[in-house]
Amino acid sequence: MQYFPGLLNTKTGASILDLVMAGTETIATTLQWAILLMMKYPEIQKKVQEEIGRTVKSGSWATYEDRKNMPFTNAVLHEVQRFITLLPHVPRCTAVDTHFRGYFLPKGIIVIPSLTSVLLDKTQWETPHQFNPNHFLDAEGNFVKREAFLPFSTGRRNCIGESLAKMELFVFFVGLLQTFTFQPQPGVSESDLDLTVPQTTFTLRPQPQATCAVLRE
Numbered sequence: 001m002q003y004f005p006g007l008l009n010t011k012t013g014a015s016i017l018d019l020v021m022a023g024t025e026t027i028a029t030t031l032q033w034a035i036l037l038m039m040k041y042p043e044i045q046k047k048v049q050e051e052i053g054r055t056v057k058s059g060s061w062a063t064y065e066d067r068k069n070m071p072f073t074n075a076v077l078h079e080v081q082r083f084i085t086l087l088p089h090v091p092r093c094t095a096v097d098t099h100f101r102g103y104f105l106p107k108g109i110i111v112i113p114s115l116t117s118v119l120l121d122k123t124q125w126e127t128p129h130q131f132n133p134n135h136f137l138d139a140e141g142n143f144v145k146r147e148a149f150l151p152f153s154t155g156r157r158n159c160i161g162e163s164l165a166k167m168e169l170f171v172f173f174v175g176l177l178q179t180f181t182f183q184p185q186p187g188v189s190e191s192d193l194d195l196t197v198p199q200t201t202f203t204l205r206p207q208p209q210a211t212c213a214v215l216r217e
């Protein structure tokens, strides 16, 4: 399969899309969601900060290797990615005539897979529509991989930036929570924070909402 041909008809256009949208917008938007969810669930934010305090030496920054000793933080980040279904519909088109499960898809037809169908699948997740880091933790608090965790899609043309994205998300998220506590602005309560998605663009962005980044001791 290829990208929707109308989107990428020049090499320059393709490079801009890759750098600005695929490479930057995805990470920035996921971190916006992560901050919003930490404001909404302060008890989860506190547990992440406690784990950071136990694992990352004071005065230094986390490395990606540290995730192995930070199951709760790792689970929270995975759950952020699952819950937000950032990029549910990347359009592709068939490169050749294709027969798939009884359907005939002629060459060049647009195919739009739905990652939401797996990331929010009620047969795969205990509470699909609820932000619940326990989806990625066992009873002893160890991190568990889940087969249905597919925010980067699957198959031959899945996200080429997956490893980089996971590393960036972990290092930035831990650095942010090491330095700041995120709170709603005065007069706004956690229940006022809105987790609905305003418009479907390339990525599913959160509603614009203010945050107070309070410097930690």
Ligand code: HEM
Binding pocket: 003, 018, 022, 023, 024, 026, 027, 030, 086, 087, 090, 092, 151, 152, 153, 154, 155, 156, 157, 158, 159, 160, 161, 162, 164, 165
């Ligand atoms: C939270 C971060 C990210 C998510 C959730 C994400 C998700 C995805 C998804 C769902 C696809 C479509 C795969 C398919 O059609 O099967 C994709 C494709 C792609 N992603 Fe990402 N991505 C992320 C970050 C990145 C980063 C950091 C880069 C590069 C630095 C990147 C580069 C690409 C490229 C080049 C493609 C197209 C691959 C191809 O056509 O073969 N992505 N991504």
